[in-house]
Structure formats: structure tokens, C-alpha cells
Amino acid sequence: MEYDKKIRTTCPYCGVGCQIELNIKNEKIVSTVAPESAAPNFGRLCVKGRYGTDFTHHSSRLKTPLIRKDIGGELRKPVGIDGFREASWEEALDLASIRIAETFKKSGGDAFGTFCCAKATNEDNYIFQKFARSTLKTNNVDHCARLCHAASVAGLQKALGSSAMSNSIAEMKDLEVFIVTGSNTTETHPVISTFLREAVVKNGAKLIVIDPRKTEMTNFAVLHLQHRPGTDVALFQAMANIIVKEKLFNTDFINSRTEGFDSYSKSLDKFTPEWAETITGVPSDDIKEAARIYANAGAAAVYWGMGISQSVHGTDNTMSIANLALLCGHLGRPGTGVNPLRGQNNVQGCSDTGGLPAIYPGYQNVNDQESKLKFERAWKTDLNGNPGLTVLEMSDAAGSGQITDFIILGENPLMSEPDLNAARHHFSNLKNVIMIDIFFNESAEYADIIFPAASFAEKDGTFTNSDRRVQLIRPAFDPPGEARVDWKIIQELALRVESRLDRNESSGFEFSSASEIWDEMAELVPAFGGISHSRLETEGGVHWPCPDMNHPGTPYLFTDTFPRGRGLFNVLELRMDSEQPTPEYPYILSTGRVLYHWHGGTMTRRSVLDKIYPKALMEINPEDAHRDGFENGQTVTVSSLRGSVSVEVKISDRSPKGVVFIPIHFSETIVNELTNDLRDPVAKIPDSKISAVKIERTIMN
Amino acid sequence: MNNTNEQKMENFLEQLSEKRRTNLLPSLLKAQELYGYISEEVALKISKVLKVAPADIYGVIEFYSLLYSKPTAETVIRVCTSPLCSLKGADKIKQALFKKLNVEDGVPSTDGRFMVESVQCLGLCDQAPAVMVNNRAVCNIDDDSIDLLINGGGPGSKNNYYSDNPVITKRFGKIDPLSIDDFIKEDGFKGFFHALTFTKDELIYAVKSSGLKGRGGAGYPTGLKEQGAVAVEGRETYVICNADESEPGTFKDRIMLSSDPYSVLEGILITAYIVGAKKGYIYIRGEYSEVHDIFTKVIENATKAGYLGENIQGSGLSFDLEIRSGAGAYICGEETALFESIEGKRGYPRNKPPFPIENGLFGKPTIINNVETFSYLAQVISDKKRVVLTQGGSPSGTKLFCLSGDLVRPGMYELPFGTKLSEVINDWAGGVPDGEIGSIILGGASGSFVPEKYWNIPLDDQSLRAVGLALGSGVIMVFNKDRDILKILSDITVFFKHESCGKCYPCQQGTQYQNEIITRLGKGICYKDDSEKLEDIGLTMKDASLCGLGQTASSAVLSAMKIWPNLFEVSKGEVE
């Protein structure tokens, strides 16, 4: 059929960053295709990218600013959208700036907790954290990456000094050996999974899956090590034990590129595969086989997802993987690397652009004097040199009254945080909650003022995908009603707050385009120096680091050196800090995603995608189901010490015995009612994959 | 589901040495045998064991005529409706069976006891009309034998063969076909032992200078094939015997393999020795279950006697031969489709190049020859002192001819190249009973009608090629003067429509439209541009089809249009 226009842009879902073309008719998306010559997806898409962009047209999109009817009241109670009234931009912006200025004057900058957005553009996030840091003088800036890859970041920072995926998506189809662990790649990164399967089917690559669940990728694996949840470190250390014992390591690499090998190799003595078998439940021969396959490969890569990261041992898990890569020298070459697969379209970019409490854009530490000076000069104001609080710490601080104001860009903490009972309690304690979003979500029930923002299809800007490729998005139509582009909302707000705080000199929010915002950031971040919107327009995408206009970008990292100099072996101990099943709570609950939905479900539940997967299903092993008398389609109540939800049973051998799986996307079955708030000591990430639960038949009235 | 069957199926899958796709067809045939069809449940079980996607399995089931995705019956009666059986009353037999058993074509009776199905050629053209009752052939059926065949009786098949100077049929009737001792007593394996005393190059030279060409129809020099496969030494190589004959008019593999099977094995062994193959297959068409049984014994005996397996007869050659059964698809006689079939796929022919000698079965160099070719090869090498010449008018060069149709003595004839067509028909096969020759097709359903002026032509490549004819696999079909050419063509075009794999457009579409037009013409309805249409379809198939099936599917029609143009033109105001 004839379209009015075709708009080339970037998919708003997972971190693969697929290039898509929206076919537009009468200001609506009628279908979505993918340009065949464009990296990273080369014409491939998944169901979400292909069919799931219709959320942009959903009738529940926010169209005018909203102000809580009982704003200023004593007790903050959750209210539905009926608890809000429509307001003009002028009124809403004024009111918001007055309330923000009030708090600042009364309690100072650290009374603010601000949430960047892994779904918004680099430009939106840059201006948002600039507002927090320069106008509000706080480093309490974080985003939901804290709840996903914080441990990957922490672990890789320690081992290598850089936390991004080290190698590119383009290399995947040519892999020789690779490990997929803690990642249901087929469902969470569908297009990447096609390249990984292509490596197996067409290139004869050997795939080792290390996962408690029998994911679809296991169909393509030569080995599936199905370890008990939470025993990752034991498994990877045992592989290292064999590699050292059988001298399969890469001596040259260890000598020239690493440090700490001696103490590390000595520390491995006790981690024998036979010992690991007792901990992990994986036959020691399989562990040995996996170690040999990985170590003997010419090039081998590791890919992981939430299974590694969302753990009370997440940082250790990551370091145990990095240890393996350092041992065998599987870094810095094509087809090697350590690769955390990012879950959101711009979660990489959100961190890159300073959406973290300890860093300015470009991973420049806030407590580093030189970096601080640089940003103070650029932003023409004094900055706070103390690292701020993380997402969960901000929530805690709200609970204790230390933080009174939340400013939230496009996030939904009351869906994504663990132990939601506690989190909601913290939220109700706040004095002022300002949100910018495209939908009225679970967190909005606690807001005072909500600004209607633009979806990915209504604005300019860039997303940075999982393999550090910066790509453009382009507007296909206007935002609905009076909704505005995010960075313009933040700009207006910042200017008004600045003026209410009587700043002599503005930190600079007078941007006239997203491209100008990028340019300011690129001047401050060396790794972005060679990237501009106009270059992306011609080249399609560039992998940072890219220091200057003549630099081609960097598809794989660490060719000659690591950001920290030498790669560091980390001596690890097995910790078993997760909640353990008890006779009363005999099952382990694992949470995660399914193909047809995405994260909090704000977008996918408002899409045609919801039709094929309309409610949460709890996967349970056939033996467990049989023993405990559960049947397919039956509704059960799942409870932990913290809460309970009701959910439908799906019997499936994807779940190992003793483990049930419930997806995270459903507001009718909010699985984070059940999860616990145990956190990794370094990364502060919650233990989302392990909670002890019991399952009971729901008694119908 | 029957418990014992379930157990048997499980055991079958369990004992498979290779649990991968190559065993798909054997597994499906096993399921078909046990259950009478392949259910979703069984297909999923096979999918799990062999790691083949369920959809792929369904695609395979639906490709092969002998595999069913819906229940059949205890007794399945397959009535051959190909040209020769059709001429001899197949339709009458079919109707009688439908009536007697109260069934429709291809639909099992309500009690599940009987199913009657029209099928294409069963390779019993010299004993037409013929049917298969489950695995048993019943031949020369007349009104009396219909009741018999329902009750498990009726005349079985025979091996009709004739020669007065036999080369590869010389042991026929003299030996017990299953006895390896009988075979050895009659100079069996002499060629193989001679081969062991030659170098590979000498052997290839001998085969090349013998003039031996493939006897399956395409006529590619056998020695060149061997040379080609040897050239890619160092790689695993396969030897395959193509016994998937399914073309109307052809039945020599059946007779050869049930009369002197070891001679074929000998040819295979010599080839394996020449090209250094360790593994081979003999692909026997699914309808030949008797031949399948015979060859199973042959392999058993040969293995026991040290002619298969490790270090054969102390020669250093180790070679295993596996039987693969077809499942009802003529196209699998096309060599690359046959590879696909062994690999467990739909029998789609591949584009060539690459050719089998570089990239055949499982992507490895492969020598694939016809049954007759292998048997002849053993003869070529059997005399150490001289190379046995095989072609080009040499008195010792013989060919197997399959004669069928309106003849006194239809059957298989081993005759010297150069024997005249009329001589073969009249002197050897006894001519047309009570009548005259009306038309002759040379080369089978994919062959051409022979213009009357060439009825006396010597049957050798040179003479035939000079007038645009081809011997093909040596089929001669003879029709008396009363036979309706359009009816013959209708049956032939039905055959191709049924057997086209459908991969390439010219054949997928062309076989359909060609048959539609011919069938309509047969009903006396003719449009003014029919011959133009038939010519466009025919030449498009001939020129542009992917494989030999499509390229020859219009030969009979195009040749008939030249000889009897008026049959295809509007006349006597029939229509338009």
C-alpha cells in the first residue's frame, strides 16, 4: 500500500538497537519494517519491534499536564488518574518550579532524588542529569540500570575498568565458541539470539548454556550446565580450576595483560569440579568439558543477562566470568569478550550520559577534582563533589525522610523495585513527586505533578545500544494533545527553577535542538568527541569510543590495553547469601521477562502484544506440579514473607525442579510484591532471581 | 495408542546409531508401518530424538506418497494408474474395488479395514494391470482376481527376462539369488579381485576406455565420474546405488536386484575401492519391499562372508553399505533429490553445479550410479586381460531394455547395442498380439514417441541422437493401433503432475497446465490456441526447469504434437 511517509528510526525496546522504518499513514504507524543493509539487525526484527510500536497511539497516552487534586495535603495516598486534574503547561511548570525551589531553599540539593530514564534519549538524559547536578547541586541521580546490570558494571569496572559490552553484535554470527549464561536470549534479545543461533547452525560454533532454566537456546547448545540458582561463582571458579590445573590458560596474555594471577590461581585449589558438583548440581564432567571447550577455543565469548547480574552475588558473578576471560586471553579480539546484554533501548546511553550517582557524563568521577572542575567550568556553577545515592538508597532515604522530593523521568520504580510493600511505604513519605512520562503508571499514583512527554516516535535524539552503537531516532508525528518532547520539558523546568533560585548565570539550558545538546556533551566527553547527529545521519551509527571525526568508532574494546591498565584477577569466595527455601516456603521464585512483553509492561501491555500474552503465567516443573497437584491453567496464590500474588499455572520443563518462574510485566501480578530487598554489597542490586515462596491453590468464592 | 507399538517405536529410535536427521525417513517409515500413519504425537517424539523441527517433519510426511498424516487402513490397496496399467484396465479395477469395499479413492473404510488408492507406476509394467496389497504385488489382474486380491491372493509378480547373449543377466536363473556361494561359483567377485590387482588410475582408465556410461538415463561416462571423485581425495566419499526406479515403463532394477543382487554389490565394491569410499547406500524405491528384503539378506550374507565391513578380503578396503528405502516419490531417483532424501528432507533436487562428485551426500564427494551400471562395471573389470567394451556397436556391449505395452512377451531384455527397434519389438517381444504397432515411446514416460520412419532404427546412442531420439534408461513402450494417443498422454501428464516436486515454477505449474489441456483435449474440447499453449508450456519446462524431471516432462507431448498435429488443433467444429 501507499504510505504517507517512511521514517527511519531506532526500535524503542531492548538494547539490540534495531534499525526500523515506520510506515506512516494518516499520522499513524501502519506497519514496521527494517532496512536490510543497516547494522545491527540487517533487516531482522522481533515481534516487539515489528508489531509493538502501536503503544504510541494508545488512548491512554497522557495529553495534558496533570496536577494532583489534593496537592499539598498531609498524607500522600495513591490515587488513580481521577485524583488528578488537567492543567496548563504554564500552571504546571510554575507550580513544579515553586515546589522544587522551596525544597532546595529549605533542605538543600540532597533532599532530591532524581531518576534518569533508560528509555529516553541520550539528550533527554544529559539535560536531566545536568539539571540535577548544576541546578539542584545533587548527585542523587540514578536509573533502573541499578536494578539490572549494576553488578555487571561493578564487576567489570573492577576487573577491566570498563563496563560496556566489549564486542559487537556484528561479530556474533562468526563466533567459534560462546557461553550464554543467565540470559534467555531468545526472548529478551530476540534479534541477537538469531545471530547467535546463526553462529551455531551456519558457522558450526559451539554453544555452552549455563542456566538453571532450560531456555530455547539450549536447543542449539552442545552443553547445558543446569546449575542451582545462586551457585554461579562455584561453577565458574570450578571451570577456572580445571583451566589452571590442565594448564589450558594463555600464558602470554596473562604475562602481558593481567595482574594478580598468582594469588588467583592459588585461590582456586579448593574449587574442584567435584566440589562444585555438590554445590551446583552440575556433573563434574560437564564442568570440565565446558572449561576445556572454552579454554581451547581460538576465540570464545561470554554473553550474559539478568541471571548473572540481578543477584546478591552479582558483582562476584561478573568477576568470576571476567577471571575466565583473562585466564584464556579471550578479550580484545573479534569473537571474544565479556558481554552483558543490555535490556533497554538506551540503558547503555543513560549510564554513558551521566545517569549514575558517582559519575558525570562519560564515566568521569564526580569526586575527581579535575573532572569536577571541567564540568563546573562548562556549566558555570559549583558542583557537589560527593557521589550520590543509588535507586534503592534513594528509596530508603525517602523512607527515612532524608529525601523529600522525587523527580522522575520516564521510570516506574513502583513496578521495578523489589519488595514493593516497603517501596510504596517510602513513596508515601515524600513531600513532592514530579514525573515526566507518556503514560499514567503505577508510580504516578503517588505523583503531584505529571508532565506528558513524547514517545520515541515523536522526537529527535539518539539511543546507544548494547554494543555501544549510538544511533538516531527521528520524529514520525507530533506528540498527542499538548504533550511535549522530554528535553524541552526539562529545559523549561530548569530555566524556571534557576530563575526562582536567583542564579546569576544560567548553567545553559537554551538549546534549540537535540543535536545541540549532543554537541555540548561531546565536547565534555572525549569518547563521544567524534560523534555528532550529522555524522550519524550519514553513517547510520557509530560505536563509542570515537574520539574524533576521523575515528571510525570501536566495535570491540581492549585490543591493546584495558582502561584500568592491566586486567585484574579477583580472588573470590563462594557466598550463599540468597534467601533459602524453607519447609514453609519450599520453592525458589525466579523472575524475568517473556518475549511478548517488556519490563514494567507500560508499553507492551498497551499494545497488540498483550493479545497474545495477556496475563502472567507461572512456569513450574512437571514433577513439582504433579507432586503438589497443580494443573495447567489453574490459578494459584504465590506468597513470600513479604507479600503474595495470584497467578496462573503453566507446567513446563523449562523450570528446573524446585524453581518457579513468574514474569515481571504484569501489574495484576506484580512479582516484586514477593521479591526481597537483599542487595549486592558493591552494586546495590537486588536479588531478583531468588526468593523463597510457597504456592497455594486459590480458593474461589 | 497401542502399547506394544509404542514400545517398538521407542526401541527403533533407541537403536538408531545416528540420532540425527538422516534417520528421519527410516523413522517415519517405521512409524507408518507400525501405526498405519504418523500422528502428531509420534512425529513430536521423532522430532525430539532426531532433533528435527516438527514443521520440517510434517513437510517430509506430506511430500512422500507412502507416508500419511491421517489414519489409513489395515489393508491398503494401491492401484497403479500409470500409462501401461491404465491402458490395461486400471480404472475398471479401481471402480470395482471401490464398489466392492464401499470406499472412495484414498479414504479408509469406516471400519478401518480397507483403503483403495490410485497410485503412480509400481514398476510392474510388464505385468499390467497391477496393484499392491499392502507390501504384496498382484499382477495381470482380471475380473476374477479382484476378489482374490481382496482376500490376500491373486497372481504375484514374476521376473520376465530374455537374452541370447547375456552379459549381466548371465547368472539369472542359474543361481539362488540369495546365495553368495552360488554367485561366487559363477565367477562372482572376480571383477572385484581383479580390481584389487590394479592401481586406481589403471582402473579408471579401464572403465573410461570401456565406454561404460550411466544406465539410468543421463548417460554420463562412468569413468569420468570416478576420476572426478578421486580428484578430491582426502575427503570422505560416498558411493550410492540408485535403485529408485519409478518411471512408467521401467522395471529393470527390480529384476536385476532380485535375480543377481551380488553382481550389483560387486560393482559398488569396485567403485568404493576406486574412490576410497568407506560408506555407501543403496536407495531402493519404497514400493519394492521384496527387493528390500532380498538386499537386506545380501548385506547380511556379504558381511558374514567378509565382502562388507572391515578390511574386505584382506584388501585393506573397509566399506559399509546401508539400505535406504524410498517413500513414494519418483523425483528421488534424481540424484540430488536422492541425497536430500537420505539426509531426511523433502526430495527437492538441488541446483547443479555443484555436482555430486564434488558436493553430494552430506556435502561430500559422491559417486551415484544406476543398478545396471554397477552390475556392468563388475563385468568390465572381470577380465584381467582385456577391457570389456560396453557400447558403440561392439558385439559384447549389451543393454537392458524394458518392453511393455501391447506385446506378446513384455519383459526385460538384455540385447546388444545396435539391435534394431523393430527387431526388439517383433522378433524378441513377439510383436503386438492380434494387431499392429500404432505408436512407440522410447525412453519411458519422459521419452518421446518415435516417428514411424524410425521404427527400424538401430538402438545405439549415435544412431538415435542423429535423429533427435534418446535411449534413456532403455524403455520401449508399444501401443497398438487402437490406442488413443491423447489418453496415453493424459496418463503420462498425470504422472508428471503427481510426481513433480513443485520446487521450480516451470515444472510445478507446467505439469499442472499441460495435464489440464491434454485431459480436456481428450474429452474432445479444443481451443484454438491449445497447441501454442502446449508448446509454450512444454518448451518452458524443457528449457527452464531445475532438474531432469521437468526438463523431460513435456517430451512425450511435444513429440506427439509433431507426429499428430491435428490432435491438438480445432477440427470438426468441436469448440471455438
Added chain:
Amino acid sequence: MLTIYINDLELEVEEGSTILEASEKIGIKIPTICFHDRLTPPGLCRQCVVEVEGARVLMPSCITKVREGMKIKTDSERVVRARRTILEMLSSSTDLSESPDLLEQMKIYKAEDGRFENSSKRNFKVKDDNPFYMRDYSKCILCERCVQVCSADIQFSYALTTAGRGYNNRITTFFDRKLPETSCVFCGNCVAVCPTGALIASNEFNVKALGEK
């Protein structure tokens, strides 16, 4: 480099290139149907056949590699007859109304729409068994791109297969199951490569139906 002759024009081409690639280089357009840049060419539509001197049959240019001294005719009488007849047969069996490329080719080759009688025209009910895309197999020309994409060329989901034989070939699923009951993950990569509109996004189908009212 090899020297070849296309329509008597001498040209140098790289070894390993196909006739199709070589022709494109000098601006000779050879029509294709099943060929797709990102898929293994199955060489099944035979629309791109050309006449190569010395070859008994016409050669599919999408997969035939050039050889030194090869003499190629891309528009000989035999070639044109084959292309025209293929189009005429397709248009007689299949609804080509949403196949702009094929309709264009029919014009070029002066193919007569529906020239052959259509007693067996392919007619199927539109399959609407999932929220994402529809399957209208009356428009399917069996190029098998969707099967390729779904299996070992792109997606490795193996939900689709060709079933049947010959003219009765059809694209389907395991035992003709509805798509949600198969391994289909609704990536729509098959829809993207369908050249005839047999596979179409449901949304687009509905928008179109509305527009036509």
C-alpha cells in the same frame, strides 16, 4: 578477472560472480522472483534464466557463476518465452494483485494475465489466527522465502514448512496448526520478505480494508 560476453558485449568480471551480478554491473536488468539479497538463493523460480552458449538448457543467472569466455544472451527468444510463460502460469494460478514487481514484469514481457484455464486456481481462505499478521495463500507463489527466513537463513525458529508436492505445494505449519500453537515467535521476518502480499501485517490489512470501503 574473467572475460565474458553478455549480449555480445565483452566485459571483465571478477571470478566467482554470478551472471546476475555481472549483468547488473553493465545495467542489464534480469528479472528475478525468488532471489533475495539476504537469503540463500534457492534458484527455483527460474525467471532469471539466460541462454549460455553450449548449455543444453537455460541457466539461472542468480546462481550460475561466470566462466572464462562465457557467451550469454539475456533476452533470447527462448529466454523471453520462458519468462513470459512462467508469468502467465503464475497469474493463472495465483492472485498477483499485490505483487507490484510481478505485475511490472508482466507488462515488460507482454504476458497475458490468466492465459491458462484456471480450473485449479489456488484459492484459500485468509488465515487470521494471531494478532500480528495474516496469511492469504491465494496470493502465495511458493517462492519459499518465508520458510527460508523462518528456518536456517535468518530466524532459526523452524515454524514453517512447505508441505505437499508439485502444484499442490503449500506453505504451512506442523500438522497445519494455528501459528500460536507452533514455534512461531511472530518476528514477522517472513512478512518482510513476502513479495506478493500473501503475508501481511494485520494492522496494515485492516487499514487497507477500511480505506477501500
